Amino acid sequence: MSVDVRSYLMVSAILFTIGIFGFFLNRRHIIHLLISIELILLAVNINFVAFSADISDMSGQIFCIFVLTMAAAETAIGLAILVSYFRKRGTIDIDQATQLKD
Numbered sequence: 549m550s551v552d553v554r555s556y557l558m559v560s561a562i563l564f565t566i567g568i569f570g571f572f573l574n575r576r577h578i579i580h581l582l583i584s585i586e587l588i589l590l591a592v593n594i595n596f597v598a599f600s601a602d603i604s605d606m607s608g609q610i611f612c613i614f615v616l617t618m619a620a621a622e623t624a625i626g627l628a629i630l631v632s633y634f635r636k637r638g639t640i641d642i643d644q645a646t647q648l649k650d
Contacts, residue, residue: 556597556598589616
């Protein structure tokens with residue numbers, strides 16, 4: 549049983565939509581923003597792998613590894629900043645994060 553590219557595109561579109569809605573509708577918590585960004589990047593990776601497998605070219609899968617590496621680094625740095633901010637301020641409310649400029 550093989551799955552066609554359209555099925556992967558549908559899953560990718562659903563994940564991308566959830567990520568976009570999560571990013572724009574729930575802007576008060578930094579963790580929700582990071583999860584939304586991860587969903588968006590995952591949707592893009594599914595497209596890369598699906599098209600790469602469909603045309604039998606490895607470049608999409610290799611680029612997917614770079615995107616996953618970038619997403620892991622982004623999450624690690626974001627969580628480190630978040631933990632540091634929480635230790636200093638005692639909250640992770642994004643409205644109060646504007647005080648990072650001071």
